[in-house]
Amino acid sequence: MQHFPCPFCGLRNETEFHFAVEAGHSRPEPAERVSDAEWAAYLYANKSPKGESREVWLHLSCGEYFILSRDTVTRAVLGSVTLPGVTR
Ligand SMILES: [Zn+2]
Secondary structure (H helix, E strand, O other), X not given: OOEEEEOOOEEEEHHHEEEEEEOOOXXXXXXHHOXXXXXXXXXXXXXXXXXXXXXXXXXXXXXXXXXXXXXXXXXXXXXXXXXXXXXX
């Protein structure tokens, strides 16, 4: 069992969180000009780095998205920050 640090609520059980997307993985725009290949790459081509990774997670209890830094090899949690421009 792991504990993740929500920047708004503090340490919570990992079961309270849901993975959203790799940080910096932006949806291609505008939608009417996105090719099938670009859309498929957006949906399925993730970097999935071995080692330190920055990911957007949702804390289901408070409903806030944030960036979680973790090591995908050791499973160590390196920190968390709010999304840019988000205050509460
Ligand atoms: Zn929270």
